[in-house]
Amino acid sequence: MNFEKEQKIEELLNSYLDGELSAREQTEVQRLVGKDKDVARRLRDLERCRLLVSALPPAEPPAEVIAGIQESLHYKTAVADGQDNARQGARHLLVRQVLAASVIIGLAGLLIAVIYQIVGPASPDLRASRGGPGKMTPGTVAVKPRPVETTAPQVSPAETEKTVAAGDKAGVGFYSLQLQTTDFVAVDAFVNKLLGESPWLKFDTIKDNPGRSIYRVVCSRKGLETLVSDLAPAWTKFDSATFVVHIGVGQQVTVESVQPEQVTEIANQDTTDGQIRLAKDFAMLNSIEQLSPAQRVLALVGRDYPELTTIPRPVLTSGEKRVAEMPRDASEQLRVDLTIVVAGHK
Amino acid sequence: MAHQRHINVEDEVLVQKWRLGDTGALDRLVGKYQGRIYNLTLKICANPDDAAELTQDTFVKIIENIKGFEGRSSFYTWAFRIAVNLTLNYRKRKAAVGFSSLNAPVAAADEQGRRALADVLRDDKTPTPADVAENRELCEIVQNALAKLDDEHRTIIVLRDIEGMDYAQIADVLAVELGTVKSRLSRARAALRQILEAFLR
Numbered sequence: 266m267n268f269e270k271e272q273k274i275e276e277l278l279n280s281y282l283d284g285e286l287s288a289r290e291q292t293e294v295q296r297l298v299g300k301d302k303d304v305a306r307r308l309r310d311l312e313r314c315r316l317l318v319s320a321l322p323p324a325e326p327p328a329e330v331i332a333g334i335q336e337s338l339h340y341k342t343a344v345a346d347g348q349d350n351a352r353q354g355a356r357h358l359l360v361r362q363v364l365a366a367s368v369i370i371g372l373a374g375l376l377i378a379v380i381y382q383i384v385g386p387a388s389p390d391l392r393a394s395r396g397g398p399g400k401m402t403p404g405t406v407a408v409k410p411r412p413v414e415t416t417a418p419q420v421s422p423a424e425t426e427k428t429v430a431a432g433d434k435a436g437v438g439f440y441s442l443q444l445q446t447t448d449f450v451a452v453d454a455f456v457n458k459l460l461g462e463s464p465w466l467k468f469d470t471i472k473d474n475p476g477r478s479i480y481r482v483v484c485s486r487k488g489l490e491t492l493v494s495d496l497a498p499a500w501t502k503f504d505s506a507t508f509v510v511h512i513g514v515g516q517q518v519t520v521e522s523v524q525p526e527q528v529t530e531i532a533n534q535d536t537t538d539g540q541i542r543l544a545k546d547f548a549m550l551n552s553i554e555q556l557s558p559a560q561r562v563l564a565l566v567g568r569d570y571p572e573l574t575t576i577p578r579p580v581l582t583s584g585e586k587r588v589a590e591m592p593r594d595a596s597e598q599l600r601v602d603l604t605i606v607v608a609g610h611k
Numbered sequence: 612m613a614h615q616r617h618i619n620v621e622d623e624v625l626v627q628k629w630r631l632g633d634t635g636a637l638d639r640l641v642g643k644y645q646g647r648i649y650n651l652t653l654k655i656c657a658n659p660d661d662a663a664e665l666t667q668d669t670f671v672k673i674i675e676n677i678k679g680f681e682g683r684s685s686f687y688t689w690a691f692r693i694a695v696n697l698t699l700n701y702r703k704r705k706a707a708v709g710f711s712s713l714n715a716p717v718a719a720a721d722e723q724g725r726r727a728l729a730d731v732l733r734d735d736k737t738p739t740p741a742d743v744a745e746n747r748e749l750c751e752i753v754q755n756a757l758a759k760l761d762d763e764h765r766t767i768i769v770l771r772d773i774e775g776m777d778y779a780q781i782a783d784v785l786a787v788e789l790g791t792v793k794s795r796l797s798r799a800r801a802a803l804r805q806i807l808e809a810f811l812r
Binding site: 272275276279280283284285309310311312313314315316317318319320321322323324325326327329330331333334335 | 638641645646649650653654659663666667670728731732737738740741742743744749750753754757768769771772773775777778793794796797800801803804807
């Protein structure tokens with residue numbers, strides 16, 4: 266108990282010396298010191314002890330120490346700044362690299378798309394093998410030789426050879442028109458009725474499965490023009506319309522998203538080469554049109570305003586004559602062998 | 612006495628300027644505290660070379676951690692806390708490998724120093740600080756006595772009697788309660804008194 270009391274007095278005296286007591290505590294200590302000589306002596310000892318330490322002269326840091334500190338600080342500051350700059354620089358570099366990579370990838374993709382549009386193979390069958398029939402999507406243009414469509418009418422080798430051998434003169438034109446629709450029953454009935462009511466053509470019907478009808482139509486070019494013209498009002502019912510020009514054995518040109526007037530124009534070219542060139546032009550044109558943002562807008566607003574996104578058709582300025590200018594009787598003599606495939610979505 | 616915050620407005624302004632990229636503000640802070648921190652470390656570790664290195668390390672730490680300085684304490688006590696911690700840790704490492712200048716036997720005080728000490732401690736006449744400071748032998752004895760204290764006691768005496776910190780600041784630097792400062796300082800001075808008395812025998 267005494268020890269604790271002595272310790273308490275010692276702490277009190279120290280606090281008194283250091284000016285850490287309140288006014289009332291200071292008064293009490295002064296009264297205690299006045300009354301008790303031993304406490305007074307202890308206070309004096311403490312005071313002198315404190316004096317001895319506090320009077321020690323401060324050591325001046327050597328000049329090299331100050332210089333060392335300054336050097337160290339500036340180095341550290343520079344390093345810290347450098348690290349900040351490096352971090353910031355690394356971030357900027359990364360962003361630039363990502364942007365550059367994105368641009369390169371984008372450009373490469375665009376280039377590939379353009380090249381693919383020009384030389385890449387694509388046909389309804391190929392699309393079907395990739396993912397089956399679908400909506401009218403940005404299509405690819407097939408100019409690469411490939412086997413003749415299995416759905417195409419069976420033509421005798423002699424006829425085919427004759428067609429191919431025709432060179433710049435179109436003999437019998439072999440075509441396929443593949444129509445994909447969600448409203449199969451109505452569209453098929455419409456096509457069937459239309460063909461039945463067209464005495465200028467001959468047609469056979471093949472029903473190989475409940476969701477598909479194949480019609481083989483033989484007619485003149487004029488007959489084809491009339492047929493397509495009659496089909497035109499129903500064109501908006503087709504989710505996709507693909508026209509294939511069969512050039513010869515294993516060769517064809519596919520025009521996706523084909524329009525009625527395009528079918529007529531292709532078929533009316535008086536040479537096979539003319540048909541091929543025009544088919545390629547339309548294929549490219551339709552592909553670009555499908556890729557245009559307007560198609561997405563159209564998809565959003567519905568198909569009520571197709572004229573909003575219709576790209577004006579190119580005017581041919583080359584030596585290829587329009588069929589309209591051909592002698593009527595010559596046009597009538599030419600035969601068209603058209604296979605119409607009406608298919609519903611599964 | 613309630614724990615008070617002692618904020619040096621000038622320091623806080625310099626710190627803010629420094630954070631904003633004013634390197635001149637850093638130079639001013641260094642210029643203001645380098646001598647005091649050097650003295651603090653020197654008194655605690657009693658080795659000028661170590662003190663120089665520890666002072667340098669302290670400022671490096673200050674720069675590294677200034678972004679984390681939240682201003683809950685003053686820059687002054689924050690900087691001294693770094694210096695004290697570095698120095699005490701350094702002392703512990705040195706003690707662990709069995710080398711410490713403070714553990715060396717204290718050289719016997721010469722007669723002149725002993726007489727001067729006796730006059731201060733036992734004479735009725737109280738000397739002035741200048742009298743003490745001018746007496747080189749006496750200063751050596753006091754420094755030796757300080758060196759004989761343990762680190763905890765030596766540190767608190769240096770902070771109070773040499774650096775002149777108040778109890779709240781000491782509590783802030785040492786991260787202890789105010790009551791701990793009072794009791795520890797009381798014990799430290801008592802221990803120092805005993806060591807000084809021992810020089811007179």
